Amino acid sequence: MEINIKIVKQIDTSIVYQSLSHQESGGVCVFIGSVRNLTNKQIVNKLFFEAYESMAVLEMEKIVKVAFEKWDLQKVIMHHAVGEKKIGEPVVLVGASSAHRESCFQACRFLIDTLKENVPIWKKEFFENNEVWVTPHP
Amino acid sequence: MEINIKIVKQIDTSIVYQSLSHQESGGVCVFIGSVRNLTNKQIVNKLFFEAYESMAVLEMEKIVKVAFEKWDLQKVIMHHAVGEKKIGEPVVLVGASSAHRESCFQACRFLIDTLKENVPIWKKEFFENNEVWVTPHP
Amino acid sequence: MRILLFGIVKDIVGVDKLDIKLDIPKNVGDLKKYLVKKYPELGNLSSLAIALNNEYATEEMKLTIQDEIAIIPPVSGG
Amino acid sequence: MRILLFGIVKDIVGVDKLDIKLDIPKNVGDLKKYLVKKYPELGNLSSLAIALNNEYATEEMKLTIQDEIAIIPPVSGG
Numbered sequence: 001m002e003i004n005i006k007i008v009k010q011i012d013t014s015i016v017y018q019s020l021s022h023q024e025s026g027g028v029c030v031f032i033g034s035v036r037n038l039t040n041k042q043i044v045n046k047l048f049f050e051a052y053e054s055m056a057v058l059e060m061e062k063i064v065k066v067a068f069e070k071w072d073l074q075k076v077i078m079h080h081a082v083g084e085k086k087i088g089e090p091v092v093l094v095g096a097s098s099a100h101r102e103s104c105f106q107a108c109r110f111l112i113d114t115l116k117e118n119v120p121i122w123k124k125e126f127f128e129n130n131e132v133w134v135t136p137h138p
Numbered sequence: 139m140e141i142n143i144k145i146v147k148q149i150d151t152s153i154v155y156q157s158l159s160h161q162e163s164g165g166v167c168v169f170i171g172s173v174r175n176l177t178n179k180q181i182v183n184k185l186f187f188e189a190y191e192s193m194a195v196l197e198m199e200k201i202v203k204v205a206f207e208k209w210d211l212q213k214v215i216m217h218h219a220v221g222e223k224k225i226g227e228p229v230v231l232v233g234a235s236s237a238h239r240e241s242c243f244q245a246c247r248f249l250i251d252t253l254k255e256n257v258p259i260w261k262k263e264f265f266e267n268n269e270v271w272v273t274p275h276p
Numbered sequence: 277m278r279i280l281l282f283g284i285v286k287d288i289v290g291v292d293k294l295d296i297k298l299d300i301p302k303n304v305g306d307l308k309k310y311l312v313k314k315y316p317e318l319g320n321l322s323s324l325a326i327a328l329n330n331e332y333a334t335e336e337m338k339l340t341i342q343d344e345i346a347i348i349p350p351v352s353g354g
Numbered sequence: 355m356r357i358l359l360f361g362i363v364k365d366i367v368g369v370d371k372l373d374i375k376l377d378i379p380k381n382v383g384d385l386k387k388y389l390v391k392k393y394p395e396l397g398n399l400s401s402l403a404i405a406l407n408n409e410y411a412t413e414e415m416k417l418t419i420q421d422e423i424a425i426i427p428p429v430s431g432g
Contacts (some may be wrong), residue, residue, distance in 0.1 A: 013155035017170055023225050027171040029246070030154070033354050036237060037161040049353065052282050052346055055330040056353075070341030080353055087161050092354045099174060101250060108167070109243055112354055120327065120346075121353025133284035134352035135322055171432050187431065190360050190424055193408040194431075218431055230432045250432055258405065258424075259431025260361030271362035272430035273400055 001068055002075040005060045007053050011081050011090040020097040029104040030077075031112045037087045039134075045126045047085045052120040056080070059119045063097035067096065067110055068083035071103040078111060080121055140213040143198045145191050149174050149228040152243055158235040160212035167242040168215075168233035169250045174223045183264045185223045192260040194218070197257045204250055205234065209241040216249060218259055277301075277339065280346035285324075288317045304328065305335035311347065323350050355379075355417065358424040363402075366395045382406065383413035389425065401428050 004019055013032055020028040035047050064076045079093040094111040097102040116136070123134045142157055149172055158166040173185050202214045217231040232249040236242040254274070261272045279294040286292050301307035304326045312319045319350070325348040326333045339345060357372040364370050379385035382404045390397045403426040404411045409425070418424060 014152040016154060017151035017228060021170075021172055021228070023158050023175040025172060026174045027169055027250075027259065030168045030170070031165055031239065031243070031344065032155055032159075032168075033165040033239070034159055036164045038237075050282055051353070052280065052327070053346070054344075055327055058330050068239060085154070088159050090155060092157070099176075101171070105169070105243070105247055112165075112239060116351070116354040118332075118351065119353050120348050120351055122349065123352040124283075133279065133287065133349070135284070135350040136352050188361055190358065190405070190426070191430070192403055192422075193424065197406050252431040254429070256410075256429065257431050258360065258426050258429055260427065261430040263360075271365065271427070273362070273428040274430050 003061070003064050004075070004077040005057055005064065007051050008079055008081055009083055011079055011093050012095060013090050016077070016093070016095060019077050020075050020095050021098050024099055025097035026099050027073045027101045028095055028097040029101070029108040030058055030093070032090050033092040033112065035085050035087050039125055040126045042127050044087065045128065046087070047091065047126065048124040049080070049082045049085065049091060050122045050124070051080065051082045053135050056119050056121055063111060063114045063118065066114070067107045070110070071096070071098060071107045073098050073103060073107055074112070076107070078115065080115070080119070082121070083084065084128055086105050141199070142204050142213070142215040143195055143202065144219055145194055145215045146219055147221055149217055149231050151228055151231060154215070154233060157215050158213050158233050160235050162237055163212045163235035164237050164238045165242055166233055166235040167239070167246040168231070169246050170228050171221050171230040171250065172228050173225050175274060177263055180265050182225065183266065184225070185229065185264065186262040187218070187220045187223065187229060188260045188262075189218065191218045193258050195262050198253065201256065202250045204252070205245045205275070208248070209234070209236060209245045211236050211241060211245055214245070214249070216253065218253070218257070220259070277341050279343065280344070280348065283349050285318065285349045286311045288315055301334050301339060303335065303339060304333045306339045307339060307345070308335070324348075340341065355419055355423065358422070360424065361427050362395065362399065363425045366393055367419045379417060381413065381417055382411045382415045385417060385423070386413070399427050402426075
């Protein structure tokens with residue numbers, strides 16, 4: 001049970017495999033979220049992410065623990081970026097390794113879904129003429 | 139619709155994000171299959187992969203086309219290794235990018251499942267005292 | 277009693293830390309009522325949670341000056 | 355008629371290409387019967403597909419000497 005949780009300025013996507021691979025794992029599943037150029041057909045120029053870091057890390061740890069309870073995993077990674085992010089930049093990286101692929105796929109989906117629900121991180125979208133804190137459950 | 143299909147000696151996992159990210163994509167989902175140290179509780183020393191390359195690439199193209207028909211994707215990658223592979227080495231890499239994460243998760247799962255069913259690639263497992271061509275549907 | 281503010285709450289209130297010196301709320305529910313009364317725009321948010329020492333808190337939880345208190349508007353990470 | 359062999363089929367037959375010169379099978383079904391008769395171990399495989407010009411072929415498809423023919427034992431990539 002290896003856990004790799006971080007709030008970072010810059011997501012490093014190149015370390016995905018070395019961070020997750022394990023001799024007992026038949027595979028790893030990874031999700032990397034990135035900045036899209038459109039929200040509801042409006043052009044987005046950039047994003048800004050703010051985190052309540054101490055609590056965010058604790059919430060991430062809780063999510064990862066639940067994932068280890070629900071599925072037979074070897075390693076889990078959960079990184080989230082803060083600060084200004086341009087179109088195409090990675091903002092979140094989650095993933096898991098497991099002996100059989102069913103588990104790592106389910107765990108990976110759970111990690112990103114639950115992160116989006118619970119972890120105290122906020123996204124501001126910068127459009128041409130205004131900027132808006134995103135509230136995903138209106 | 140960008141497609142990246144290859145049979146390679148060595149899977150390069152570091153290129154995952156740059157190969158899949160797209161300005162219209164909110165995320166990418168990736169599966170990397172690797173060599174496990176156990177099969178049915180027997181210790182595996184190494185694997186050997188053989189491909190009918192010309193047909194394998196055609197079958198991979200068919201799978202990727204179906205994925206683009208079924209889901210709204212920006213990019214798809216499908217790489218498979220051939221030759222000798224040690225424990226922990228990556229042997230297959232599939233992934234997709236999409237505006238919303240539901241599509242890339244479903245597509246990624248479809249890519250690996252269908253690859254395993256249809257693509258003419260064969261795996262030999264080397265145990266301590268014997269070697270066996272794997273036949274997954276006995 | 278100092279309270280950490282984030283995201284849209286920080287914009288509504290205009291600062292990133294609040295310091296309540298008079299009429300200190302006794303529990304989380306009281307704090308929420310205090311905040312929405314003083315900053316009515318907070319009442320328009322789809323949710324408004326309070327974190328107590330880095331954990332989501334329930335309405336009846338007691339507050340003390342030693343606690344780390346934060347207002348958590350709807351999260352939007354990922 | 356040359357036929358490409360892979361994986362376990364290559365081990366069973368002992369070569370990676372077969373060259374059939376007499377009694378050339380007319381279609382895919384005939385080829386399969388020919389192979390299983392000559393190499394009975396092939397009959398023990400859970401499946402035995404034939405590829406014609408890099409596509410999975412059905413039993414009734416005709417074979418010609420110009421075709422690229424391959425025997426596809428159960429695949430196990432990934």
